[in-house]
Amino acid sequence: MALVKFEKLMDHAQQEGYAVGYFESWNLESLMAVADAAEAVRSPVLMGFSGIYMGHPERVRRDPASVYAAMGLEVCRRITVPAALVFNECPKLEGVMEAIDLGYSMVMFSDGSLPLELQTAMVQTVTEAAHQNGEAVEGEALTLPGVGGELFEKSEHIPLTEVETACDFVEQTGVDAFAVNIGQMHLHGRQQVGLDLVRLQELDKALQVPLVLHGASSVHPEHLARAVTCGIRKINVGSLLKQAYFESLRKACSGIRAGYNPYEVIGSGLEADVLMAGRVALQEKVEELMHLFGSAGKAEALL
Numbered sequence: 001m002a003l004v005k006f007e008k009l010m011d012h013a014q015q016e017g018y019a020v021g022y023f024e025s026w027n028l029e030s031l032m033a034v035a036d037a038a039e040a041v042r043s044p045v046l047m048g049f050s051g052i053y054m055g056h057p058e059r060v061r062r063d064p065a066s067v068y069a070a071m072g073l074e075v076c077r078r079i080t081v082p083a084a085l086v087f088n089e090c091p092k093l094e095g096v097m098e099a100i101d102l103g104y105s106m107v108m109f110s111d112g113s114l115p116l117e118l119q120t121a122m123v124q125t126v127t128e129a130a131h132q133n134g135e136a137v138e139g140e141a142l143t144l145p146g147v148g149g150e151l152f153e154k155s156e157h158i159p160l161t162e163v164e165t166a167c168d169f170v171e172q173t174g175v176d177a178f179a180v181n182i183g184q185m186h187l188h189g190r191q192q193v194g195l196d197l198v199r200l201q202e203l204d205k206a207l208q209v210p211l212v213l214h215g216a217s218s219v220h221p222e223h224l225a226r227a228v229t230c231g232i233r234k235i236n237v238g239s240l241l242k243q244a245y246f247e248s249l250r251k252a253c254s255g256i257r258a259g260y261n262p263y264e265v266i267g268s269g270l271e272a273d274v275l276m277a278g279r280v281a282l283q284e285k286v287e288e289l290m291h292l293f294g295s296a297g298k299a300e301a302l303l
Contacts, residue, residue: 002303003076006084006106006136007176009044010210012302013233018294019213022046022086023286024238026053028071030245033279035079037286041296044082046234047072051090051099051108065095069102076105081299086138088236089214096126106136106176112143116165123173131174138234139175141165144185144214158185160199163206170209177234179212182227184219195223197230204231212236217243221292228294235293241282248281249274 009020023045025031031047038045049068053059069085076083084105090096091111099107109126111119123139130137142161161181170178180203183196204211210233216224217240224235252274256265264272290296 002079002082003073003105004082004084004302005134006046006086008302009046009082009084010177010233012044012298013295014210016294016298016301017229018298019228019232019235020044020046020295021286021289021293022048022088022234022236023241023289024048024050024088024236025072026050026242029275029279030241030282031072031075033245033282034286035075035083037283037290038081038083038299039079040283041287041290042081042299043290043295043297044299044302045079045290045295046084046086046106047076048086048088048104048106050238051087051092051095055090055092055095065098066102069099069104073103082302093122093125097129100126100130100133100135103133104135106138108138108140108179110140110143116141116169120169120172123169123175127174127176136176137173138177138179138212139169139173140179140181140212140214141169142181144179144181158183160196161203163202166203167206170207175209177210177212178207179214179236180232182213184213184215192220193218193223194220195227197223197226200227200230200232210234216240216289225292225294235289237286237289240289241285244285245278245282249278252277 013020023034034047072085076085087099087104087107089108089110096107096109107130109123127137182200184193211231212234213227213232214236216235216237264270265274269276
């Protein structure tokens with residue numbers, strides 16, 4: 001069983017100077033692809049699901065949150081490298097509280113429509129509940145632009161996290177990790193941006209909790225690597241993974257000819273299975289990112 005505390009992953013990453021990737025999943029195949037990648041390169045890993053879309057009001061079908069939690073926790077327990085389960089960026093307090101009760105390793109409440117004072121109060125409520133259950137909380141004082149997919153090109157006027165604001169937020173909420181805005185934005189891989197590494201260094205010096213980078217899919221790889229050296233200890237990746245999965249799936253589907261065997265092309269796990277093509281492509285992308293983040297080969301020291 002390799003399900004470990006979120007804090008343990010962050011402590012080791014801090015000591016060894018690398019970042020643990022949070023690779024967002026959406027079903028069993030994507031979850032297993034992340035697990036396979038972590039085992040292949042012997043990397044600690046954060047797995048989990050989007051709190052934005054799991055409870056989205058426009059979902060065509062509603063799935064029980066307990067099923068996702070049970071699935072994720074079981075994979076974390078069975079994997080042979082250190083792993084923790086994340087419930088990410090949920091804008092609904094009741095959804096976060098349910099995730100705490102379901103046993104997620106770490107949860108995050110975030111609602112960009114709220115003023116900072118109310119956001120802080122909500123996160124404080126979450127932290128108190130999570131800590132009673134022995135679970136960790138991530139917070140952010142400033143929501144990253146484009147989280148809803150509305151950005152299609154870079155903006156030159158992206159607000160950055162202020163050091164004083166960050167310090168006040170962390171002190172008041174008691175969060176275990178803090179997500180910073182240092183020039184990145186959710187462009188979902190459409191364009192790449194650079195980071196304000198000077199601001200990152202200032203935040204790293206001022207804050208005593210692990211720093212998190214969201215929106216990594218649209219950050220230049222060189223800047224991701226440099227951000228790790230400047231203090232980032234957790235990196236969130238989502239869109240880049242879904243792009244790798246979807247493009248591979250689309251290519252595999254285009255090669256299916258008339259007279260195909262439906263048992264083979266969907267769910268067989270054989271070479272002809274189009275879903276397997278997506279899973280393999282996703283695993284390869286995660287492995288590549290684990291090397292970039294410096295976490296590859298770090299698992300054994302934590303076991």
